[in-house]
Amino acid sequence: MINIFKTSLRGELIQPGDAGYDAARRIHNGMIDKRPRLIAQCVDVADVITAVNFGRTHGLRIAVRGGGHNGPGLSLCDDGLVVDLSRMKGVRVDPGTHTVRVEPGCRWGDVDHATHAFGLAAVSGIISTTGVSGLTLGGGHGYLSRKYGLTVDNLLSVDMVLGDGRFVTASEDEHPDLFWAIRGGGGNFGIVTSFLFRLHPVDTVYAGPMLWPLEQAGEVLRWYREFLPKAPEDLFGFFAFLTVPPGPPFPESLHGKKVCGIVWCYSGPPDQAEKVFKPVREFSPPVFEYLGRMPYPTLQSMFDGLYPPGLQWYWKGDFIKELSDEAIALHMRHGSELPTPLSTMHLYPIDGAVHRVGSPDTAFSFRDCLWSQVIVGVDPDPANNERMIAWARGYWDALHPYSAGGAYVNFMMEEGDERVRATYQDNYKRLVEVKRKYDPDNIFRINQNIKPEE
Numbered sequence: 001m002i003n004i005f006k007t008s009l010r011g012e013l014i015q016p017g018d019a020g021y022d023a024a025r026r027i028h029n030g031m032i033d034k035r036p037r038l039i040a041q042c043v044d045v046a047d048v049i050t051a052v053n054f055g056r057t058h059g060l061r062i063a064v065r066g067g068g069h070n071g072p073g074l075s076l077c078d079d080g081l082v083v084d085l086s087r088m089k090g091v092r093v094d095p096g097t098h099t100v101r102v103e104p105g106c107r108w109g110d111v112d113h114a115t116h117a118f119g120l121a122a123v124s125g126i127i128s129t130t131g132v133s134g135l136t137l138g139g140g141h142g143y144l145s146r147k148y149g150l151t152v153d154n155l156l157s158v159d160m161v162l163g164d165g166r167f168v169t170a171s172e173d174e175h176p177d178l179f180w181a182i183r184g185g186g187g188n189f190g191i192v193t194s195f196l197f198r199l200h201p202v203d204t205v206y207a208g209p210m211l212w213p214l215e216q217a218g219e220v221l222r223w224y225r226e227f228l229p230k231a232p233e234d235l236f237g238f239f240a241f242l243t244v245p246p247g248p249p250f251p252e253s254l255h256g257k258k259v260c261g262i263v264w265c266y267s268g269p270p271d272q273a274e275k276v277f278k279p280v281r282e283f284s285p286p287v288f289e290y291l292g293r294m295p296y297p298t299l300q301s302m303f304d305g306l307y308p309p310g311l312q313w314y315w316k317g318d319f320i321k322e323l324s325d326e327a328i329a330l331h332m333r334h335g336s337e338l339p340t341p342l343s344t345m346h347l348y349p350i351d352g353a354v355h356r357v358g359s360p361d362t363a364f365s366f367r368d369c370l371w372s373q374v375i376v377g378v379d380p381d382p383a384n385n386e387r388m389i390a391w392a393r394g395y396w397d398a399l400h401p402y403s404a405g406g407a408y409v410n411f412m413m414e415e416g417d418e419r420v421r422a423t424y425q426d427n428y429k430r431l432v433e434v435k436r437k438y439d440p441d442n443i444f445r446i447n448q449n450i451k452p453e454e
Ligand SMILES: Cc1cc2nc3c(=O)[nH]c(=O)nc-3n(C[C@H](O)[C@H](O)[C@H](O)COP(=O)(O)OP(=O)(O)OC[C@H]3O[C@@H](n4cnc5c(N)ncnc54)[C@H](O)[C@@H]3O)c2cc1C
Pocket: 028, 063, 064, 065, 066, 067, 068, 069, 070, 071, 073, 074, 075, 085, 104, 124, 125, 126, 127, 130, 131, 132, 133, 134, 135, 136, 137, 138, 139, 140, 141, 142, 186, 187, 188, 190, 191, 192, 193, 307, 410, 411, 446, 447, 448
């Protein structure tokens, strides 16, 4: 049976014992060590249909792998079938309509590379190594979100393979209920084999980090919470606690020091940059800045080297409506206790254009929040996992009461049904209805799962 499956694929079928097995079951988070029974490395839609039909007919658990960047390792499963899309890497820019069609194995760097040649950019995240698939299906926020919305707000249509093997297109006009659900509802409804995105005229940006001493973090956060929401939407800046990396461009005097910072991205008219940054410069001189005009893909890949594949990752998120003085005091305490040099806490702005889409209009529901917060423990050495996880949980426990109640699905580990429900608020009921219609047997359940029964 497996032989027939194997020969009907144009891609490869990998099993335990095969030479490439260990490489094929490795994902970005080195903490994940799952052992699938079969890994189908698909190269086209026909392969995906074949794999889904095989998995369903043989009652296998099915996991779907896009970029493999997801924290809890939901792109793999033990003892089941992985539909691995990482070889499906086609990108086609249409400069006439300012759109790009992207296959599901692409990383954002693949898309940036293709679109930048035309002076265009897609709305993605803050790093180029993240997969297009998972980021988009969870919502997607990044450097261009205050100006152009979430990644899903720029999604025009998708092609999908459903659990029963059917192939459908979902857009505002075709299967609009499915199109609504996949814009934030994750991989719950089927496997996306092609994304069509709207692009924007973003070529170079004025961008980079500014750092301040850790002791000044309270002052920086109080200024940031007032300044950014009122700033032009051309300006994006995410706040971070971090340890200064021990190498250029950072001065030696700062190497290894815990600091706070804001990573800026200004995508407006170049001649307005000085004016927009004037209040930033007037606030307080940073101890270091690396700000300048650069191609958008340079900004997107600026931190790739810091976070290579294979590190240990543990993260927890929340959506934030308000940064109160009490919350800032707690951030100061926990943010100054970063357990390892790569651990961090980021506050990503999700205001501006994100707020112009209504919460019921897509599955992504927390449209009235100002920030998406993520507390991340990262380190190369598994020996530090316990300490790192304890820090992330302690930080999250302290701050969660000050949150809006739910978290971005792409910043969650496996945290249980209640957390998934909290993420979707009033949209959860409708997501269950769409799940019942398109995946009634919960074939796609290795994800932040929306169960067909409420
Ligand atoms: C260093 C780093 C930086 C990040 N920065 C950001 C950021 O700035 N903004 C942001 O929004 N997020 C960010 N994220 C989170 C990111 O969105 C998630 O990790 C996301 O899951 C990555 O997508 P992927 O395709 O790589 O994931 P995968 O691990 O491959 O998949 C994630 C989930 O999606 C499902 N899935 C994957 N492909 C498909 C498909 N084609 N069809 C159906 N289901 C599918 C999988 O089954 C799984 O459940 C970051 C993550 C990391 C590690």
